[in-house]
Structures are given as C-alpha cells and as structure tokens.
Amino acid sequence: MRYRSRVTAPAAALIGTAAALTVGSTAYATPGESSAGTGRPEPGPGPETLADPVFPALGNDGYRALAYHLDLAYDATTALVEATTTLTLRTTQALTRLSLDVLGLDVRDVRVAGRTAAFEQAEEKLRITPARPLPAKAVTTVRVTYTADPRRTLPYTAWVPTPDGFAVCPQPNAAHTVFPCNDHPSDKADFTFRITVPAALRAVASGTLVRTEDLSGGRTAYTYRPRAPIATELVQITVGDYVIRNRRGPHGLPLRDVVPAARAEALEPALALTPGLVEWIEARLGAYPFETYGLLPCNSDDPNAFDFTGLETQTLTLYKPNYLLQEEQKIGSHMMHELVHSYFGNSVSPATWADLWLNEGHADFYGLLYRYERGWADSLGLTSLEARMKDTYARGDQWRTTSGPVAAPNAANLFDSQRYLGGVLVLYALRRLIGEDAFHAVERTFLARFRDSSASTEDYIAVASHVSGQDLSGFLRDWLYGTTTPRMPGHPDWTVTPVPPSPVSPRRRADAHRHENSATL
Incomplete structure (x- = not known):
C-alpha cells in the first residue's frame, strides 16, 4: 500500500x-545542479x-x-x-x-x-x-x-x-x-x-x-x-433537467436526491426509503461516513447507455429510473447494497483491484441480511442467510475453478459472483468462527482505522486477528486464496459439489460492475 x-x-x-x-x-x-555527491x-x-x-x-x-x-x-x-x-x-x-x-x-x-x-x-x-x-x-x-x-x-x-x-x-x-x-x-x-x-x-x-x-x-x-x-x-x-429533493435522515443527516423533473413524483416512493435504510446500517456499522447521501436516477433507461442497475459513486448512487419504480421488496436489498458501499468501497477504498471482494462481499452481506430480516425471499426462493450460504458453499469449488479464488481476480472475471456471494461466504465463515460480537467489532475497527483511505485484504486479515485475539491469517487466506473450499465452521455436514472433469473456461464479464451477482439475487 x-x-x-x-x-x-x-x-x-x-x-x-x-x-x-x-x-x-x-x-x-x-x-546544472547535479544530484551527484548529494546522496x-x-x-x-x-x-x-x-x-x-x-x-x-x-x-x-x-x-x-x-x-x-x-x-x-x-x-x-x-x-x-x-x-x-x-x-x-x-x-x-x-x-x-x-x-x-x-x-x-x-x-x-x-x-x-x-x-x-x-x-x-x-x-x-x-x-x-x-x-x-x-x-x-x-x-x-x-x-x-x-x-x-x-x-x-x-x-x-x-x-x-x-x-x-x-x-x-x-x-x-x-x-x-x-x-x-x-x-x-x-x-x-x-x-x-x-x-x-x-x-x-x-x-x-x-x-x-x-x-x-x-x-x-x-x-x-x-x-x-x-x-x-x-x-x-x-x-x-x-x-x-433535474430537480433536487431534500430530506433528513437519522441525526439530521442531509439527504439529497437528484431526480429527472418529469419523473420526480413517480420516483418518490423509492426515494423515501433512504432514511430507514441509513438508520438500519448505522446500527451495524456506525455513523454514515459522509456529509450527505442520495440517489441519482439519471434520465436514461437505455440499455446501451449503461446496462447495470446501480453504481456507488460517492455521496450519490447512480440508478436507472425504471428500476426504482418497482415495489420495495424488489429494490430494498439492492438499495442497501449500494448504501453499504459508502462504508466499504467509498470511505475505505480497495488498495488494489484484487481487493474488490472487500467492497462487494460486504455490500452483499448486509444487503442479504436486510432482505432476510424482512422475510423477502431471494431469486432462489430462500429466506435465510444460512440457506443461501449453504447453496453458495456447494458452488465453491466450481467458482474457484472458473473465476479464481475470492481475492485473486483478473480483469476478465473481476465482477463475477465470486467477488460478491463468494465474498459473503468468507464473511459468513469468519462470523461463524469468531462469533457475532467479535465480528461486529472487526467490522467497525476496520472501518475506523482506514476511514478516508485505502485498505488491502491483508489489512483486513490483520484487523480481524488483532480484534479477535487469535491468528486468523491461515484461516482467512485459505478462504480468500485457496483453490478448494475450506470446511465451514459449525457446519460439518455442508458439502461442495465436485467440479466436472472438463470445467468450462472463465467467461469474460462485459457487464463490469453490473451488480447482477449482488443482493438482488
């Protein structure tokens, strides 16, 4: 770093x-002044x-x-x-x-x-x-x-x-x-x-x-x-052609939405969700780290203009307007995913792009928790983080074969599921090992220590080891860099689906940062 x-x-x-x-x-x-002789x-x-x-x-x-x-x-x-x-x-x-x-x-x-x-x-x-x-x-x-x-x-x-x-x-x-x-x-x-x-x-x-x-x-x-x-x-x-919609979040946090004038009223139900989202995540990660937050449903639904759902630019999350016109249970967990990026990704940025899992794994982790707390089934019909992680665990070796280890991406597979749900699986395993209270302490300590800076995967490992009081370097490196999926703490019955003899080649994701692998699933 x-x-x-x-x-x-x-x-x-x-x-x-x-x-x-x-x-x-x-x-x-x-x-004419040479550096020679000066050291x-x-x-x-x-x-x-x-x-x-x-x-x-x-x-x-x-x-x-x-x-x-x-x-x-x-x-x-x-x-x-x-x-x-x-x-x-x-x-x-x-x-x-x-x-x-x-x-x-x-x-x-x-x-x-x-x-x-x-x-x-x-x-x-x-x-x-x-x-x-x-x-x-x-x-x-x-x-x-x-x-x-x-x-x-x-x-x-x-x-x-x-x-x-x-x-x-x-x-x-x-x-x-x-x-x-x-x-x-x-x-x-x-x-x-x-x-x-x-x-x-x-x-x-x-x-x-x-x-x-x-x-x-x-x-x-x-x-x-x-x-x-x-x-x-x-x-x-x-x-x-925007109008600015201002409202207050928890503790008087100024919230500012930048909305196409012609669609402002139609988008208001989605915009009104933000104060509750901020309150929920602050209870887990601490005070929102910036001076304002809001949504930018920019005036284009053209799939050729941008073919992703949301993007966490700092203090404003970019969205397609049509996406935000859906009912709350269709958009709420994704809105949480993007809000979490204010902490993981924006306040604490990745030291290198190989550290992307810190952004996306955390955003999906809390996005999924938010979904399941509300009883919203995901696209697989699952309603708990444990059930989703069991399904993800089964895919572990396949993803490591086609997309590489969680913390070892390349430019072609940077935004594959491995950085999203694979990252969630690592965090879930860590929480299972050290317990809920220690896990929350790790999260807050990491965010405080590297606020307004950048941090690496090794930085996260060091913080987790220090806060938990145990050397987690071997455990986390196995999960983050291993070519096979480690055993899940507390779940000896979970099994990994064997990789076929001739695995498919990694396919290039042209939809970089499209969040198709995120908490919307």
Missing part, C-alpha cells in the same frame, strides 16, 4: 497555495504504472495526488464539454517527466506550476515534461485544458449520455475518460467541481453545493466540494 498524509485544507485553497508556492524557481531543480538520485521519468494486479497499466508513480479542481462547461447544442483539470500533487521522487491516465480527451494545453509544459498522448497516458525537473517532495500543480465528447465511441468510457446531458460511471478504470488523473483507488484526493451549464439545466457533483453563479449568456455555474477525499473511480458529475 501507498499512504499519504491527509490534506485538511479545502481543495481550492490547496490549489491556490500550491500554485503560489511552485510558480517560482524554487519549485524546480536549478539547471540524492538523479531526476528521471516517473513510472507509468502502480503495478495493480488486475489492471497493471493503471495509475502512475513518482507523485501522489493531493487535490483535483475540475472546471467543466457543457454545451447543450454540441454536447461537448470544454474542461480544465488542475491537479495538485506532491512528488515522491525527482522527476524529469510525469504521466497521467487519459483516454479519449483532446488535450490542448498543459502547464506545470503555471509554466507551459511539453506533452504527448500515448495510448492511455498523458506524458508531461515540465520546463525544469521537479525535485522530490515538492508540491506543484498540473493544469490540463481539453475537450471531451461524452458520445465518443471508445473501447470503454465513463460517460453516460442522456437526452438532456450526461452522468458518469467511472468504476473500475474509466475515470480518465472524463478527466486526466492518477486513476487508481490507492491515490485518493480532495476534489472540487465547477460545472457550467445552460440555465435550463442543473449540474450536480459529489459532495455539497458551495456556490452558484449566474453567468452571462443564460448560463449557470455550480460548484461542489466533498468533505472527504475521493478515489477517482467514485467521482460523480451529472447534467440534466
């Missing part, structure tokens, strides 16, 4: 301060990878992101977005060149510490050569000006075009189709968003509204700032 000190100043203030600090020559190594390494290009086990080309090293300021202007006539992203970063080594993740953006200008920088776009990297090398441990800004077309055809994209604007779904590896970034959940940063739109439309982003500006030409600019840092894959920016 890579850690950085939390930045407590607002992102906008950081950007201004960093620019003031780094525009002068003190931000650079003076030409410091010579400046060089930063690595263009963070060596993620699932997406090895994703992310960049040599620096850590501190803050992003996104300034986007949407043109409803052309559907184009004119944008400037300003990244405040701290170098971890002396750099002659650094890189950002970029795909499908037409970059026009790059400046480092206010000075024009040379750049090139190569595959999914934006390589930036500042006017002078950057010393190690320097804070500086990188400003990128570009144009984006939300309707552009790309191998993959975060843009969700709608008839009246767009939303974004960056998970797992597509934020860099919206803005230049260090696109990896281990490098969380503070954000501000300023979005300019025609006055007839509304712009919303992660966090809370801090400023509204009425501009000339019948345009309005909205500025949003989240209180907590965000992983790039969790950013939400949306534009459309």
Whole structure:
C-alpha cells in the first residue's frame, strides 16, 4: 500500500497555495545542479504504472495526488464539454517527466506550476515534461485544458449520455475518460467541481453545493466540494433537467436526491426509503461516513447507455429510473447494497483491484441480511442467510475453478459472483468462527482505522486477528486464496459439489460492475 498524509485544507485553497508556492524557481531543480555527491538520485521519468494486479497499466508513480479542481462547461447544442483539470500533487521522487491516465480527451494545453509544459498522448497516458525537473517532495500543480465528447465511441468510457446531458460511471478504470488523473483507488484526493451549464439545466457533483453563479449568456455555474477525499473511480458529475429533493435522515443527516423533473413524483416512493435504510446500517456499522447521501436516477433507461442497475459513486448512487419504480421488496436489498458501499468501497477504498471482494462481499452481506430480516425471499426462493450460504458453499469449488479464488481476480472475471456471494461466504465463515460480537467489532475497527483511505485484504486479515485475539491469517487466506473450499465452521455436514472433469473456461464479464451477482439475487 501507498499512504499519504491527509490534506485538511479545502481543495481550492490547496490549489491556490500550491500554485503560489511552485510558480517560482524554487519549485524546480536549478539547471546544472547535479544530484551527484548529494546522496540524492538523479531526476528521471516517473513510472507509468502502480503495478495493480488486475489492471497493471493503471495509475502512475513518482507523485501522489493531493487535490483535483475540475472546471467543466457543457454545451447543450454540441454536447461537448470544454474542461480544465488542475491537479495538485506532491512528488515522491525527482522527476524529469510525469504521466497521467487519459483516454479519449483532446488535450490542448498543459502547464506545470503555471509554466507551459511539453506533452504527448500515448495510448492511455498523458506524458508531461515540465520546463525544469521537479525535485522530490515538492508540491506543484498540473493544469490540463481539453475537450471531451461524452458520445465518443471508445473501447470503454465513463460517460453516460442522456437526452438532456450526461452522468458518469467511472468504476473500475474509466475515470480518465472524463478527466486526466492518477486513476487508481490507492491515490485518493480532495476534489472540487465547477460545472457550467445552460440555465435550463442543473449540474450536480459529489459532495455539497458551495456556490452558484449566474453567468452571462443564460448560463449557470455550480460548484461542489466533498468533505472527504475521493478515489477517482467514485467521482460523480451529472447534467440534466433535474430537480433536487431534500430530506433528513437519522441525526439530521442531509439527504439529497437528484431526480429527472418529469419523473420526480413517480420516483418518490423509492426515494423515501433512504432514511430507514441509513438508520438500519448505522446500527451495524456506525455513523454514515459522509456529509450527505442520495440517489441519482439519471434520465436514461437505455440499455446501451449503461446496462447495470446501480453504481456507488460517492455521496450519490447512480440508478436507472425504471428500476426504482418497482415495489420495495424488489429494490430494498439492492438499495442497501449500494448504501453499504459508502462504508466499504467509498470511505475505505480497495488498495488494489484484487481487493474488490472487500467492497462487494460486504455490500452483499448486509444487503442479504436486510432482505432476510424482512422475510423477502431471494431469486432462489430462500429466506435465510444460512440457506443461501449453504447453496453458495456447494458452488465453491466450481467458482474457484472458473473465476479464481475470492481475492485473486483478473480483469476478465473481476465482477463475477465470486467477488460478491463468494465474498459473503468468507464473511459468513469468519462470523461463524469468531462469533457475532467479535465480528461486529472487526467490522467497525476496520472501518475506523482506514476511514478516508485505502485498505488491502491483508489489512483486513490483520484487523480481524488483532480484534479477535487469535491468528486468523491461515484461516482467512485459505478462504480468500485457496483453490478448494475450506470446511465451514459449525457446519460439518455442508458439502461442495465436485467440479466436472472438463470445467468450462472463465467467461469474460462485459457487464463490469453490473451488480447482477449482488443482493438482488
């Protein structure tokens, strides 16, 4: 894992301060001053990878992101977005060149510490050569000006075009189709968003509204700032004909739903469920970790726009409107699944994409508990977690053959059932072994220890061992990395279905993060 000190100043203030600090020559190594004889390494290009086990080309090293300021202007006539992203970063080594993740953006200008920088776009990297090398441990800004077309055809994209604007779904590896970034959940940063739109439309982003500006030409600019840092894959920016529905959750928590104006009344029964959902999960995992929560049923039911049900962008969950028009027992457990991601996935993000089971296993675990407490049968007709886990246990070796161990996915099977229900099975086994009280203590301790940061599977194992007072490393590693399914504590009668002699090959899931394997089953 890579850690950085939390930045407590607002992102906008950081950007201004960093620019003031780094525009002068003190931000650079003076030409002709070699590192020879000083014990410091010579400046060089930063690595263009963070060596993620699932997406090895994703992310960049040599620096850590501190803050992003996104300034986007949407043109409803052309559907184009004119944008400037300003990244405040701290170098971890002396750099002659650094890189950002970029795909499908037409970059026009790059400046480092206010000075024009040379750049090139190569595959999914934006390589930036500042006017002078950057010393190690320097804070500086990188400003990128570009144009984006939300309707552009790309191998993959975060843009969700709608008839009246767009939303974004960056998970797992597509934020860099919206803005230049260090696109990896281990490098969380503070954000501000300023979005300019025609006055007839509304712009919303992660966090809370801090400023509204009425501009000339019948345009309005909205500025949003989240209180907590965000992983790039969790950013939400949306534009459309929306109304904002505000209500209060437990302890006065502000709840904000962003709803298509034409469907606001029809969606109200689903939106009204949120306060009760928050109250239920707070009783188990503690206080909701952010300053606001709400739903974004963006104005598109087009299966070609996005073919998943929900996506947990930070402080807003993206949904298809039609899905939320169903009765409570059809949607309640999935709404809980997405809410749980505020804790597992958003507040505590995965250190690598191999740690996805921490997100999805926990979201399904509590989503299923919520379902069964209400007596709602699942798609198999089962009405208890024990019955569902017995069925899942029987599939264990088959899933390990076709989808790999729970904590060892690849890009093709990242969002298979193994990360969802397979993750639930691991948590169920842990709870059976250490007991209900110790399990809840593990959950809360893990969330508190890694709040606003990222954590790995090994971090979870360490917390579980410490809190339970017993070495659980062997037990949990067998469940998470073993090629065969371990015995279930307390259930010696449970059996695993034998794997056929010629197992089918793992099939690629093109519906990444579609939650078809989640608590809706």
